[in-house]
Amino acid sequence: MAQTRLMQDLERQGISRRDFLAFCASMATLLGLPKAAAGAIAKAIETDKRPILVWLEFQDCAGNTESFLRSGHPTVAELLLDTLSLNYHETLMVAAGDQAESALEDTVAKHKGEYVAIVEGAIPGDIDSGFCTIGGRSALDIAREVCGSAAATVAVGTCATFGGLPAAHPNPTRALSVADAVPGVKNLINMSACPANAENIAALIVYYLTIKRWPPLDQYRRPLFAYGESIHDGCERRAHFDSGQFVEAWGDEAHRHGYCLYQMGCKGPATSQNCPNVQWNGHTNWPIGCGHPCIGCAEPNFWDVMTPFYQRLPDVEGIDSSKWLDPVGLGLTGVVAAGAVAHGVGEVMRYRRGHRPPPDDGTRTSGKPREPDASDHEENPK
Amino acid sequence: MTHVVVDPISRIEGHLRIEAEVEGGAVKQAWSSSTMFRGVELILEGRDPRDAWAFTQRICGVCTTVHAIASIRAVEHAIGATPPPNARILRNLIIAAQNVHDHVIHFYHLQALDWVDVVSALSGDPAKTARLAQSISDWPLSSAAYFSGVRARVKAFVERGQLGIFANAYWGHPAYRLPPEANLMALAHYLEALDWQRRFVKIHAVLGGKNPHLQSFLVGGMATPVDPDAQASLNMGTIAQLRQLVAEGVDFVSRVYVPDVLAIAPFYKDWFSIGPGVTNYLSYGDFPLDDSADPVLYLPAGVIHDNDLSRIAPVDQGKIDEYVTHSWYDYTMGDDKGLNPYHGQTNPHYTGPKPPFKRLNVEEKYSWLKSPRYDGAPMQVGPLARMLVAYGTGRPSRARQLIDSALKQLGAQPAALFSTLGRIAARALEAQVLVESMGMWVDALAEQMARRDFRIQDTSRWDPGTWPRECFGAGFHEAPRGALGHWVHIRDGRIAKYQCVVPSTWNAGPRDARGQPGPYEASLEGTPVAKPEQPLEILRTVHSFDPCMACGVHVVDASRRELARVRAS
Numbered sequence: 015m016a017q018t019r020l021m022q023d024l025e026r027q028g029i030s031r032r033d034f035l036a037f038c039a040s041m042a043t044l045l046g047l048p049k050a051a052a053g054a055i056a057k058a059i060e061t062d063k064r065p066i067l068v069w070l071e072f073q074d075c076a077g078n079t080e081s082f083l084r085s086g087h088p089t090v091a092e093l094l095l096d097t098l099s100l101n102y103h104e105t106l107m108v109a110a111g112d113q114a115e116s117a118l119e120d121t122v123a124k125h126k127g128e129y130v131a132i133v134e135g136a137i138p139g140d141i142d143s144g145f146c147t148i149g150g151r152s153a154l155d156i157a158r159e160v161c162g163s164a165a166a167t168v169a170v171g172t173c174a175t176f177g178g179l180p181a182a183h184p185n186p187t188r189a190l191s192v193a194d195a196v197p198g199v200k201n202l203i204n205m206s207a208c209p210a211n212a213e214n215i216a217a218l219i220v221y222y223l224t225i226k227r228w229p230p231l232d233q234y235r236r237p238l239f240a241y242g243e244s245i246h247d248g249c250e251r252r253a254h255f256d257s258g259q260f261v262e263a264w265g266d267e268a269h270r271h272g273y274c275l276y277q278m279g280c281k282g283p284a285t286s287q288n289c290p291n292v293q294w295n296g297h298t299n300w301p302i303g304c305g306h307p308c309i310g311c312a313e314p315n316f317w318d319v320m321t322p323f324y325q326r327l328p329d330v331e332g333i334d335s336s337k338w339l340d341p342v343g344l345g346l347t348g349v350v351a352a353g354a355v356a357h358g359v360g361e362v363m364r365y366r367r368g369h370r371p372p373p374d375d376g377t378r379t380s381g382k383p384r385e386p387d388a389s390d391h392e393e394n395p396k
Numbered sequence: 397m398t399h400v401v402v403d404p405i406s407r408i409e410g411h412l413r414i415e416a417e418v419e420g421g422a423v424k425q426a427w428s429s430s431t432m433f434r435g436v437e438l439i440l441e442g443r444d445p446r447d448a449w450a451f452t453q454r455i456c457g458v459c460t461t462v463h464a465i466a467s468i469r470a471v472e473h474a475i476g477a478t479p480p481p482n483a484r485i486l487r488n489l490i491i492a493a494q495n496v497h498d499h500v501i502h503f504y505h506l507q508a509l510d511w512v513d514v515v516s517a518l519s520g521d522p523a524k525t526a527r528l529a530q531s532i533s534d535w536p537l538s539s540a541a542y543f544s545g546v547r548a549r550v551k552a553f554v555e556r557g558q559l560g561i562f563a564n565a566y567w568g569h570p571a572y573r574l575p576p577e578a579n580l581m582a583l584a585h586y587l588e589a590l591d592w593q594r595r596f597v598k599i600h601a602v603l604g605g606k607n608p609h610l611q612s613f614l615v616g617g618m619a620t621p622v623d624p625d626a627q628a629s630l631n632m633g634t635i636a637q638l639r640q641l642v643a644e645g646v647d648f649v650s651r652v653y654v655p656d657v658l659a660i661a662p663f664y665k666d667w668f669s670i671g672p673g674v675t676n677y678l679s680y681g682d683f684p685l686d687d688s689a690d691p692v693l694y695l696p697a698g699v700i701h702d703n704d705l706s707r708i709a710p711v712d713q714g715k716i717d718e719y720v721t722h723s724w725y726d727y728t729m730g731d732d733k734g735l736n737p738y739h740g741q742t743n744p745h746y747t748g749p750k751p752p753f754k755r756l757n758v759e760e761k762y763s764w765l766k767s768p769r770y771d772g773a774p775m776q777v778g779p780l781a782r783m784l785v786a787y788g789t790g791r792p793s794r795a796r797q798l799i800d801s802a803l804k805q806l807g808a809q810p811a812a813l814f815s816t817l818g819r820i821a822a823r824a825l826e827a828q829v830l831v832e833s834m835g836m837w838v839d840a841l842a843e844q845m846a847r848r849d850f851r852i853q854d855t856s857r858w859d860p861g862t863w864p865r866e867c868f869g870a871g872f873h874e875a876p877r878g879a880l881g882h883w884v885h886i887r888d889g890r891i892a893k894y895q896c897v898v899p900s901t902w903n904a905g906p907r908d909a910r911g912q913p914g915p916y917e918a919s920l921e922g923t924p925v926a927k928p929e930q931p932l933e934i935l936r937t938v939h940s941f942d943p944c945m946a947c948g949v950h951v952v953d954a955s956r957r958e959l960a961r962v963r964a965s
């Protein structure tokens with residue numbers, strides 16, 4: 015019965031069963047599953063048992079929410095909305111105030127250990143600071159309760175995964191990632207990027223519905239299916255990098271013909287995500303495709319370690335450039351150089367992040383500011 | 397007297413709390429509080445000004461272009477960079493697409509369910525709904541079979557018992573007045589708009605690489621190369637694609653969005669006199685039509701006092717001051733003074749109740765928003781302000797035409813615009829003015845290609861070595877929610893100070909030193925409340941402003957020492 019209704023909905027919107035199965039097959043490919051898994055995916059999407067989600071927003075910009083609304087497979091994404099029971103989401107839910115808060119309380123009480131918590135935005139580390147309250151409660155309090163009783167927590171966007179923008183130096187509100195704010199949180203999945211790509215959020219949901227477990231993760235708890243390879247390795251401009259053909263000024267001939275943006279500051283070699291393959295907004299384009307360098311938005315502390323954005327990689331502030339080989343200056347082939355570049359950044363990030371201590375012992379790392387240099391003091395006379 | 401607290405206000409961007417005193421079935425007084433703070437300007441200090449747009453862009457992921465635009469304009473002003481014509485045209489397209497996209501999402505997904513009862517839609521008769529739909533528009537998705545499909549789908553959803561985002565709402569509230577058929581039609585369009593917005597936003601992907609958070613902005617221009625003969629540039633293929641996407645936009649706005657607003661409004665005519673609030677309006681104007689230092693703007697700038705559309709004054713930036721009398725900040729020279737953004741200071745100091753709390757102390761400080769004032773007066777900003785300035789100045793003529801014909805259809809006078817429903821109608825009409833104007837900029841881009849003018853950025857000012865040692869700049873922009881300004885002070889190639897005064901600060905800010913309420917607060921006064929435990933009407937008036945709270949909260953010029961004190965307290 016469910017299948018009939020689903021297919022009716024799809025057909026009404028001009029989507030045939032064939033298109034639907036093709037979508038399931040593309041999901042299977044995206045997730046790195048055998049083609050045969052497409053059938054299982056279709057079945058999982060069509061099921062009537064909808065898993066419960068609550069979506070919490072803290073120090074955020076709603077960019078991940080907007081991203082979620084933009085899936086490139088519109089009707090099927092809408093179907094995904096139908097496929098889930100989104101019990102709480104400040105930006106989308108109709109109820110407000112007490113009625114909204116009671117929807118959250120009911121879910122936490124009645125479905126303890128069953129629901130999935132999605133978190134968008136960073137969390138101020140001090141309960142009394144007043145930097146983020148909802149319904150009069152502090153974000154930290156809410157996060158600990160709601161994520162603490164969830165079957166799994168998915169941090170979406172770099173703010174929730176790594177502290178992101180609010181945690182950028184000097185981190186005025188002592189903003190924390192979910193991992194740091196809720197120590198020991200169960201089944202945490204980090205979907206970094208600013209914002210996380212709708213296709214990857216959808217893929218994660220499909221993965222969970224289909225295989226009934228969470229995907230394998232990298233060292234930052236990000237799913238390998240989306241963060242397993244560097245931008246640089248999948249980049250359409252890679253051939254130009256390898257042959258030393260670089261853009262040197264905005265709008266020059268090299269820029270117009272799609273040469274490599276490394277010299278303009280591209281952080282693709284130091285960033286892991288599947289942008290080059292899945293692209294954005296229904297496979298329409300992606301940042302490098304429109305002529306602007308990658309800014310490394312999926313990586314920890316990118317607001318500090320990837321800036322200035324327009325400086326080429328070895329000169330990025332906060333990175334020991336003596337560790338770096340200069341692929342252009344030394345005339346190395348791209349393959350060797352990129353390996354070194356990616357490795358170097360990995361080193362720095364592992365060092366910066368370390369393991370996760372509890373949030374208030376002063377050694378927290380995910381929002382660790384860059385070290386202030388002399389000029390910082392000069393420019394702040396007070 | 398009943399004290400009503402609505403927190404969170406849902407279906408907005410960010411975190412907003414409203415407290416109100418309700419007496420005799422209406423709001424007597426209201427207080428608007430923003431409850432989240434990040435400190436973006438402080439984070440900007442010491443950084444490369446060319447990076448600032450990406451940081452400020454993350455102030456808001458809903459109006460995901462606006463702080464980037466204001467930021468590059470402010471830095472360009474400071475360092476003396478001049479974006480070439482292609483950059484101006486591309487920005488106009490991006491800005492217009494943002495406004496149109498945002499307005500549609502706001503109406504259907506954030507605002508409509510204050511007026512449309514989903515439960516009542518389930519009893520709508522599909523044949524009657526089809527007749528209604530066909531009587532207001534020639535939009536093709538209007539058959540009885542179509543509406544019966546929508547109804548069946550929603551019914552099945554409801555019967556499964558998991559109401560998700562529709563749970564716990566105020567369905568059946570006496571303030572809902574649409575017949576079931578109008579509810580069903582609007583619900584169908586809620587779902588259609590979800591699809592439409594995903595397609596329309598491809599304009600941003602084409603011109604900005606992705607949405608949210610487009611990535612093609614550059615100080616001095618844009619990063620998207622233009623060349624009709626290059627595959628990796630915006631070329632004639634892109635022009636064709638843009639024309640198609642714009643045409644779909646015009647189609648949806650003029651055949652679905654605007655007709656829906658005009659069909660729903662007659663059932664709620666009393667809301668043309670509810671929620672007027674502040675009687676002053678401010679628009680900075682936007683959409684430069686030429687490349688001079690003082691360009692003609694497609695939507696003009698202007699200040700309106702006391703609802704007087706016959707006298708529209710020019711904008712004087714020197715008259716803008718911000719107050720912190722009721723905001724969680726301290727001013728060194730006393731909290732009763734106002735400060736112009738160029739001299740702004742903000743020392744965050746939370747003195748609100750310790751969470752968890754039930755009530756704010758509204759006699760003291762109660763919000764993370766400051767209170768901006770123009771010449772000492774509160775100002776409404778947003779689509780209504782822009783459309784009133786357009787109406788008063790007669791530019792663009794299309795705006796006046798659309799407003800007049802809408803008023804005629806509704807049998808209303810221009811004064812009806814000063815209201816909760818007026819704000820909603822102005823937003824829809826502005827969407828139509830802007831989506832129709834986009835074709836003109838697509839054509840202009842094609843002409844540039846034909847002329848083989850490929851410049852996209854002022855390369856002469858890219859190197860910080862070419863900048864003055866010390867410089868100041870201001871950048872202005874009309875965001876979907878209203879007048880936005882960024883102020884930057886650059887020293888030795890780095891940001892010394894940064895400040896934003898944003899639409900939601902203008903609209904949602906608390907009382908000032910003289911006790912004058914901000915626009916949200918003022919417009920809530922007199923708003924009826926049938927059931928204080930279900931304050932649907934409060935949501936209507938607040939949502940009519942399209943709140944966007946993360947934008948409103950910022951910090952300038954706070955020294956690290958002062959922040960340490962905040963943490964300790």
Ligand code: SF4
Nearest residue numbers: 077171172173208209
């Ligand atoms: S990660 Fe980026 S998109 Fe997501 S909330 Fe933070 S600033 Fe917004």
Ligand code: SF4
Nearest residue numbers: 246249274275280282
């Ligand atoms: S440096 Fe950037 S533009 Fe060049 S190949 Fe690598 S990812 Fe692509």
